[in-house]
Amino acid sequence: MAERKVELKVFRYKQGQTPHYDTYNVTVDENTTVLVALQDVRRDQDTSLILRHSCHHASCGTCGMRINGQEQLACVVKVLELGTPTVVVEPLQNAPLISDLVVDMAPFYDRYNTPEMPYIRASEFWPKTDLPDGIAQYTRYENCLECGLCVSACPVAGTDSEYLGPAAMAAAARVVAEPRDSDPEFALNWVDNEHGCWRCHVAYECTEVCPSDVNPGEAIMSLRGALTRRKFRRVFGLGK
Amino acid sequence: MSHFHVVIIGGGGTGGALAHDLTLRGLKVTLVERGEVTSGTTGRHHGLLHSGARYAVKDKESAIECIEENTILRRIAPGTFEENDGLFVAVTDEDVAYSHSFIEGCGDCGIPAQRLTKEEALRLEPNLSEKTIMAVRIPDATMDAMRMPLRFFATAKKNGASVKPYTEVREILRQGNTVTGVKVVDHTSEKSYEIGADLVVNAAGPWCGKIADMVGVEVPIRPSPGVMVAVRGRWCNMVINRLNTSSDGDIVVPQRGLSVIGTSSWVVDDPDKLGLPSDHIQAMYDHGALMLPAIKDAPMRAAWSAARPLIGPRKADADTGRELSRTFKCFDHIDEGVEGFVTITGGKATTLRGMAEAAANVVCQKLGVDEPCRTRDVVLLPYTAYYA
């Protein structure tokens, strides 16, 4: 296993103090992720460094950060694959900073919760199978990891603090596509305003960084389409 | 409402469930966790809501705990599991021979087990190996390793518990032989402070030996890591287990659009130094592909290690963790002459509620609080409420 030395330049901030960057030399091999390298720093060099992490396999969505300026999940980015002698690590943008690489996810979930997003969806994988007795359909978790990478990358979220944001609107679009026990009309009304789907610039920076195939940009377009169709139906008196 | 104050060290599933239980019994609770909650073993586990079938032959105590807690969790945490059940799949004659004691063991432990022919199994899961001979269906499910326990944290917080992430215990405070609180550092400001307590619970999972060292008591814990590999593609909807005694890479847990293969098992001294042996990654691919051949060519999404808190002699020289029981233990360190300090460890994520109940019983009995456990029935808040 080829070990190499790399420099990590990490954004640091402790409450009441001035933000700055600290540089750490770390030894990594081809399996070492940015997350593991940061944990090694914490263990061997600086116990004060904090970051969010949990699942270590792109499932929980907690380890989002900017790595060399790009929003990524630290648990699936290999340090050596970045190919830079210095790797710059910074917290997500457009979320309140708590300390170091930790941001406050409360505003994210405030929005995300609003359309009553069910977390379980029908599984579309291998649809032509039998089902075990007593199981009405195979189910799975929704794609969105709630990582906030899209919100960090979104230029509109950076200028309009009330913008609903790509993840929450993608969640609303999922409710419209597959309501389950939620109300799609409520979700549509919720996004139908100047901080909602009409505010989006449609440059798809969100889709670009999404690690979980959610495609929020496209989801926002689908909400616009659904709202436009609803409006026409109402104007022409074709029911709801 | 009692005015006793309990400090819980460790924000994994065990600590979270204990905070919930004690809060419901009217105690004042502060939980401290050095990182984000579930950043220890809890968030990193395989994501299997055990039916208990894996232990039904050799470890019936664990198996019964699992099926009981499996049923309770589905009731108190609706909407958190991919409830697609699981299969134990036989691909060799030896596996088929094992199926008899397996089904009998499941019966003894109260785990519903249904024998399926090869054709029936393949109709449920078309990617199963052509070598499949027969299978047994059992009530496994997929759990989100972080979001399921977050529901306990969310509910505990709502009921008044104080949850403090990024708060690391550096010292346990004592007066004579009585533990009186903890000294912590808040890593968001690097300020240290003390928290007084009537009782301190060590729920630090594989780190609980390190916490016990701060008090000078012994916890027979061995950190025993395992490697897991997540591959792209959801190659099954049910949990797929190898129908044989526990071995490397014998479970594939589907989750979202991924399939997660696990696990291996060895023993380390430091739960912060696990490493990630490359040969274990390959072993997961090889063993997983015996049940689901498509795994062989599936691109890897991630590989990682996590450490079990296994109960056993802490410094003994066994080199694999497999022979140790999976069941949990609660230690009241008054046995060693220390008052006000309890350790809860071992177990599984599936049994977090049961572990919390056992520990809360010890805590309440020590403090003279006469309140029953209510966590079997209280439906938990959604995980998103944790961030409210």
Ligand SMILES: Cc1cc2nc3c(=O)[nH]c(=O)nc-3n(C[C@H](O)[C@H](O)[C@H](O)COP(=O)(O)OP(=O)(O)OC[C@H]3O[C@@H](n4cnc5c(N)ncnc54)[C@H](O)[C@@H]3O)c2cc1C
């Ligand atoms: C490879 C593997 C696969 C597994 N798969 C499954 C599965 O599929 N299903 C299942 O049910 N179980 C599974 N388990 C078991 C399960 O993960 C664990 O039993 C369970 O998560 C332990 O939870 P815990 O809360 O006791 O410990 P932890 O989650 O480790 O929590 C302890 C916490 O204490 C904190 N801590 C440590 N030191 C300090 C300090 N000084 N100050 C403050 N906090 C501190 C740590 O940061 C940590 O978060 C698996 C385990 C492993 C290793």
Ligand code: SF4
């Ligand atoms: S497409 Fe819309 S939501 Fe996505 S990043 Fe651009 S402005 Fe933001």
Ligand code: SF4
């Ligand atoms: S939409 Fe994608 S990037 Fe945004 S929070 Fe969900 S998973 Fe993350």
Ligand code: FES
């Ligand atoms: S640690 Fe869970 S997504 Fe990276």
